[in-house]
Amino acid sequence: MTKGSRAAAKQARPREILEAAFEEFSLRGYAATRLDDIAARVGVTKGTIYVYFENKETLFETMVIELSQPKLDTQPSLSVLQGQSATAALVQLLSGAYDEILEDPYSREILRLLIAEKNTFQSLSRRFRDNFAGPIFAALREILQKGTATGEFGAHAAAIDPFLILSPILGYIVLDMVLPGESPAGAAFLAGHIDMVKRLVAATTVP
């Protein structure tokens, strides 16, 4: 089985490198990270990285794409949201988003890297929009329309910008990025967020 396990080790090598790259890049940023550090973290030498990746830029891009892949697979599909009330769907969508952010070790840091490198890696931002932000916005728009149509939400709900509803999540992430340890607990914030959104869409009026 040595042959098999050796093959397995080789198979795992690129992933190991990507994970080490993630750690180093998120610690120091793209430019300040040295390939030496990444290699050392994996326990190989610099040259080995070039066996698997064309160059530093490719390594970075691949890392972002590869490590944010799982999230894309668990994206809310519109179909999943059917068969329940719009409110329930809303709650599920937000809860799912927080789950991912709080539990996935990569999402926050990758978002941070995208923010940091927005001018240098614009294609990654576009990817983020197309594969990640876009579908969520679409799902949210669908829910708002459905809720309004069924009278579950107030008449104004259909006109709400989906981004307004999602923005607290991003705000939460940012606070946690800039001032780690000073943001409110994730679960508490989620509860507040859901409560706020419920009030927002509810069929009540304000002065």
Added chain:
Amino acid sequence: MTKGSRAAAKQARPREILEAAFEEFSLRGYAATRLDDIAARVGVTKGTIYVYFENKETLFETMVIELSQPKLDTQPSLSVLQGQSATAALVQLLSGAYDEILEDPYSREILRLLIAEKNTFQSLSRRFRDNFAGPIFAALREILQKGTATGEFGAHAAAIDPFLILSPILGYIVLDMVLPGESPAGAAFLAGHIDMVKRLVAATTVP
């Protein structure tokens, strides 16, 4: 007038450098920015930068501190909020925050740099918290308590985390950072944000 102009040039030099530094740092990030580029932007040589700043690190830190100074001067003071309803104060605080973000050429980018460099320039993050975020949170907390006490807000309002109320602003900034040009217009978003907050604090109940 030659004498005056030389003295004036000398007086203005540090500020010129800081502004050029801002442009370059926010374009490429701290590590990838070359002092050569900053110097070229000012129209001087590398050496001149070292006449005014000890090194690259100091230049960066000074730039962040200096260019975010105006904002600190326009911070909402608690006293200003007195003499008006809690709702009006809330609206004023949020409007003020948006004004600043939409009009100040620096704030968004500096926040982005803080996010990007959170591991490398932690002291700047602390500064941001103490001088910027802290006071706003305190003012907001005050407003919530006052509004609840006077019955203007619902009983639940006092317990709302101020950060929940502010988070959409940060979310807005982030979206604009990662996907420039895709965020909703600032004024429209502000209106939506204010409406949402009004509904949040209003004395109504939701299922």
Added chain:
Amino acid sequence: MTKGSRAAAKQARPREILEAAFEEFSLRGYAATRLDDIAARVGVTKGTIYVYFENKETLFETMVIELSQPKLDTQPSLSVLQGQSATAALVQLLSGAYDEILEDPYSREILRLLIAEKNTFQSLSRRFRDNFAGPIFAALREILQKGTATGEFGAHAAAIDPFLILSPILGYIVLDMVLPGESPAGAAFLAGHIDMVKRLVAATTVP
């Protein structure tokens, strides 16, 4: 043989660099020597030096230590001096010292560098004292005492400062340093030196 030659080249590289460093440092002094020059002398590029040495300072220190090592190995040991007359031992010690100075290509120049950099590389001076000067002084002291005890030397000999006996050697080196080509021939000077020392320790009195 290719494998062998590459390994050999690698093995020899540090020593090559140290020798080139010696040439350049002794030509221009520590501060005025450029790593470029050292690299060019070896036939590699600047970067290669950093593969083997941490920085310029380390290179200098290592060079001094490494190239003065052979001398330490040929130091007079006290045991060698036994089994012969004190006078013979004295002559042997002095002759050995001249041999080394006249034949070793490094000693004079390294001493010169130590003199030049005494404020910048004090630890090297201490090394020189402990490993080099100290043992010779000790051996000389031993000889003086033995010669006095056996009556071979005059009674005053035991009180002679060993440094007085050795100082002409240092003086010779210095003259040769400052005015190369103007110092007397080494062999002639050694003969004169030995003669002077013999007269110094002899059991005669002077007015």
Added chain:
Amino acid sequence: MTKGSRAAAKQARPREILEAAFEEFSLRGYAATRLDDIAARVGVTKGTIYVYFENKETLFETMVIELSQPKLDTQPSLSVLQGQSATAALVQLLSGAYDEILEDPYSREILRLLIAEKNTFQSLSRRFRDNFAGPIFAALREILQKGTATGEFGAHAAAIDPFLILSPILGYIVLDMVLPGESPAGAAFLAGHIDMVKRLVAATTVP
């Protein structure tokens, strides 16, 4: 008298700079010394140095020449040595040399600088030979011949290399340079030196 004192200050300026230059150059060596440091020591700015000296090189050379001038003035002239015994002249010459070395604050350090910069400032070494070492050697040669002629010294004395007689002084300086604080007291060493030289020239024979 303000005018006069101001003029005096101006007159003194070059000398002040030379002395500051001496301090800094002997602390760090030629290449590592910054004109800024010298200027700061005088209490002026870098530019002022250029008012009085053409460049760094000239400043260094002028400093060495100027600060070793007093010594040249007190050089032993052959005439002074006449009218006393050869032995007395010998003692006077050596004592004078030690006096100068022990008391003059510059001589040792300047010699050190000459040693350090022998390849870069060869003209200074030549100056040293012509103005300083040369005359002393000549005087010494004269004394040896005279002492031999009068029978005061042994017959072998005329053939002694003057440098052998002087070398302990240089050796003493070197030891004090490399290992400051470890050399014997100057007065004791002088006494030993004189005693050794007396024995050397005395009309005795050794086995």
Added chain:
DNA sequence: CATGAATGAGATTTCATTCAT
């Protein structure tokens, strides 16, 4: 005479990338 801002050449050091083994 004195200043000190500005220069620009050059020095050390770093590091992504290559390639022979």
Added chain:
DNA sequence: AATGAATGAAATCTCATTCAT
């Protein structure tokens, strides 16, 4: 596949020198 020695381009920083005031 993996290594690691070597490269060379580039980045930060220094400092002697100039010159307008």
